[in-house]
Amino acid sequence: MSETKMIYKKMAAVMSDIKAIGKDQKVQAGPARFNFRGIDDVYNALHAVMAAHQVFNTVELLDYKPLKEVETANGRKQYQAYNLYRYHFWAEDGSRVSSDAIGEALDSGDKASSKAASMGHKYALLQVFMIPTADMQDGDKETHDVFDPGNRQSQDRRRIDAQKERSRQRVILWIRDKGKLDPTKVDLDALISKLDFSKPMLWKGILMAQHPELFPSAGPSPEAEPTEPLHSTAPQSAPS
Numbered sequence: 001m002s003e004t005k006m007i008y009k010k011m012a013a014v015m016s017d018i019k020a021i022g023k024d025q026k027v028q029a030g031p032a033r034f035n036f037r038g039i040d041d042v043y044n045a046l047h048a049v050m051a052a053h054q055v056f057n058t059v060e061l062l063d064y065k066p067l068k069e070v071e072t073a074n075g076r077k078q079y080q081a082y083n084l085y086r087y088h089f090w091a092e093d094g095s096r097v098s099s100d101a102i103g104e105a106l107d108s109g110d111k112a113s114s115k116a117a118s119m120g121h122k123y124a125l126l127q128v129f130m131i132p133t134a135d136m137q138d139g140d141k142e143t144h145d146v147f148d149p150g151n152r153q154s155q156d157r158r159r160i161d162a163q164k165e166r167s168r169q170r171v172i173l174w175i176r177d178k179g180k181l182d183p184t185k186v187d188l189d190a191l192i193s194k195l196d197f198s199k200p201m202l203w204k205g206i207l208m209a210q211h212p213e214l215f216p217s218a219g220p221s222p223e224a225e226p227t228e229p230l231h232s233t234a235p236q237s238a239p240s
Contacts, residue, residue: 005095010053017049020132037133039122046125059121060086067112073157081105081112085120099128
């Protein structure tokens with residue numbers, strides 16, 4: 001009979017000694033709210049156990065896609081890395097088992113590839129050793145809402161944003177055209193921020209209620225200054 005390879009027994013021993021890794025880290029950026037297990041949490045839990053059982057790990061890059069520039073929903077540019085890795089787990093007799101994992105990540109700078117490597121390694125270790133947690137749904141530290149021009153939801157969002165911006169510019173031009181707001185007394189940006197540009201027809205009604213002096217046809221406001229008479233009412237001196 002052929003001799004049993006050591007790596008199989010050692011992998012089982014590592015699994016039996018690994019403790020659960022809880023999702024103790026939290027994401028609270030923007031709309032994202034969830035807990036997750038970071039790559040450092042996995043390394044801290046596995047390092048001593050794998051060393052005790054004399055199992056070590058190497059990685060092989062099987063395939064990759066060139067960095068791709070994408071745009072998020074808020075207009076920020078990000079770089080997307082998408083790599084395929086193969087992780088080998090070795091014993092001292094040279095026997096090994098392998099596992100493939102995909103690493104995918106976004107970054108606004110030069111860290112997309114390193115993030116992808118960390119993601120691939122983290123999930124390979126979690127899945128190979130079936131490291132338990134109270135919540136088995138996967139979560140990552142960062143989320144990115146990537147804008148897809150072909151997606152109906154993205155198209156609707158883009159159309160609404162463009163409509164809001166057109167309405168905003170129209171209000172700015174209209175107010176400046178009227179020239180009736182004293183810039184020393186009215187904060188134009190604050191005024192515009194109160195308008196609901198998702199419903200373009202409402203902005204004039206809001207301005208009419210807050211600044212009736214802009215609408216002479218609606219009648220003078222109580223605070224409006226009286227107009228000057230066409231002729232002077234000062235007494236005229238008698239002709240000599």
